[in-house]
Amino acid sequence: MSEQSIHFSFVSLITMGFATCAIIVGISGHQDFNIATIGAFFLTAIGVFILFFQTEIQHSFSELLDSYIGNYPGMETEYQQTRRFLDVSILLTILVFFSIATWSLGERFDTLFSLSIVSGSGLLGIFFGRLKNGIHSGKSKTWTLMTEDEKLADYRELRNWLSGGHSTTLSAQQMNRIESQRSIFVHEIKGIISDKARLTPLLNELNEPQEKQGLMHEPLIRGPLKKVQSQWVSELLEHIKADKITQYRQLIGSLLTLPVKLTLLEALSTPGVGQLPNEEKARLFSRLLQECEEDAVRLQGFGFSNVSTDDRHQIKLNITDESAQFVLFVSKKAGTTELYDFSSGWLHRLLYIFDIHLKKEEERHTYPEHLRSAIHTAVDDFNLWCLCISELLQGRDSSNHLGVPQHLNQLFEDIRDKKTGHFEKDLVLMTWWAYVQLL
Numbered sequence: 001m002s003e004q005s006i007h008f009s010f011v012s013l014i015t016m017g018f019a020t021c022a023i024i025v026g027i028s029g030h031q032d033f034n035i036a037t038i039g040a041f042f043l044t045a046i047g048v049f050i051l052f053f054q055t056e057i058q059h060s061f062s063e064l065l066d067s068y069i070g071n072y073p074g075m076e077t078e079y080q081q082t083r084r085f086l087d088v089s090i091l092l093t094i095l096v097f098f099s100i101a102t103w104s105l106g107e108r109f110d111t112l113f114s115l116s117i118v119s120g121s122g123l124l125g126i127f128f129g130r131l132k133n134g135i136h137s138g139k140s141k142t143w144t145l146m147t148e149d150e151k152l153a154d155y156r157e158l159r160n161w162l163s164g165g166h167s168t169t170l171s172a173q174q175m176n177r178i179e180s181q182r183s184i185f186v187h188e189i190k191g192i193i194s195d196k197a198r199l200t201p202l203l204n205e206l207n208e209p210q211e212k213q214g215l216m217h218e219p220l221i222r223g224p225l226k227k228v229q230s231q232w233v234s235e236l237l238e239h240i241k242a243d244k245i246t247q248y249r250q251l252i253g254s255l256l257t258l259p260v261k262l263t264l265l266e267a268l269s270t271p272g273v274g275q276l277p278n279e280e281k282a283r284l285f286s287r288l289l290q291e292c293e294e295d296a297v298r299l300q301g302f303g304f305s306n307v308s309t310d311d312r313h314q315i316k317l318n319i320t321d322e323s324a325q326f327v328l329f330v331s332k333k334a335g336t337t338e339l340y341d342f343s344s345g346w347l348h349r350l351l352y353i354f355d356i357h358l359k360k361e362e363e364r365h366t367y368p369e370h371l372r373s374a375i376h377t378a379v380d381d382f383n384l385w386c387l388c389i390s391e392l393l394q395g396r397d398s399s400n401h402l403g404v405p406q407h408l409n410q411l412f413e414d415i416r417d418k419k420t421g422h423f424e425k426d427l428v429l430m431t432w433w434a435y436v437q438l439l
Contacts, residue, residue, distance in 0.1 A: 015054050022047030041114045045121035052122045056129025094123045143232040155239045162251045188228045189260045193267045200275045207284045216291050217253030254295040261292050266342045269331040286324035292344045327351045334386035346393040353428045371430050378434035
């Protein structure tokens with residue numbers, strides 16, 4: 001028995017045939033329903049609506065847009081948020097097309113009328129197809145009511161999607177399951193963070209050497225998150241175990257626990273959270289940071305990562321205690337300022353530049369006299385300085401941030417105007433020496 005079953009629907013065939021005939025008759029102009037010249041356009045539009053509606057129901061091609069938009073820099077990537085954004089965008093575009101059609105009809109611009117009404121009808125078909133698929137997924141069987149064959153087919157769909165093979169989209173039902181489980185995991189980890197008696201043992205376990213526990217999502221899934229796993233996740237992990245393909249377990253682990261790791265990162269950046277010696281906390285923080293980057297790389301193209309990756313630093317870093325403590329200190333200071341929005345991306349970039357470009361001992365221990373004035377400025381208000389660095393290392397203009405004063409913006413502009421070719425390296429070097437003086 002093949003993994004992919006061929007589904008044939010006589011009703012769908014008849015519907016698609018009717019739509020095709022309507023389009024052909026409309027284009028040929030043989031039938032206009034005695035409505036001047038626009039009757040044929042209406043018939044074509046009806047055919048296009050039915051064709052796009054039925055195609056979307058059967059194949060969910062617009063789900064490719066959900067995934068694409070979800071991975072676009074600066075966009076929300078949570079499935080439900082992305083889907084709502086796209087639904088509203090399609091609906092507004094439909095209204096624009098039909099408004100143009102109404103106007104052009106009055107002005108007797110037949111070509112513009114035909115193009116706008118056909119385009120609007122096609123998008124309307126896609127919109128209602130997406131709506132029907134969403135309603136259908138909401139009313140579909142729960143996992144516990146599905147037969148074993150249905151569960152196996154469900155798993156195969158997910159496996160094909162993860163493997164990047166011939167199945168390039170994932171059903172709304174599967175997407176909802178993933179989003180729901182991610183939300184439950186985040187809620188559970190927030191409860192643990194607020195309870196010191198539960199948080200400290202978890203942090204100690206996560207701080208175990210990687211050789212002993214493997215990737216960090218393993219102790220999370222096997223430990224504190226196990227009790228809130230849905231039956232779908234439990235059986236999915238059993239299927240993956242039976243297949244003996246490590247890649248699938250890594251992808252599922254990344255999919256489900258990346259928001260948990262980001263939540264833990266933000267918590268460790270908060271003073272007073274996590275009763276660990278500073279060296280151990282810094283070590284754990286840097287390892288979480290590295291794994292979040294690896295997860296984001298692993299999930300590229302799946303539409304479930306809101307962490308922007310950078311091809312220049314998708315490498316394994318040799319993180320030292322010195323660099324780990326430096327990055328954690330900077331993260332904590334940035335978090336004490338108003339208007340700071342936590343992000344792991346700039347912190348990993350900071351760690352990368354420090355580890356790769358400042359790896360020579362003389363660079364870290366030879367005071368840069370040409371940057372003395374800027375370093376003194378950083379020392380005077382290190383918290384605000386770290387906020388600026390968080391913006392600049394994300395490729396943003398700090399002058400657009402409401403919390404950054406003009407004298408710091410001017411300082412950064414002066415450094416940039418020197419055109420040394422290593423602006424980011426200079427930023428990290430100044431931050432490092434300000435940190436050294438503050439110790």
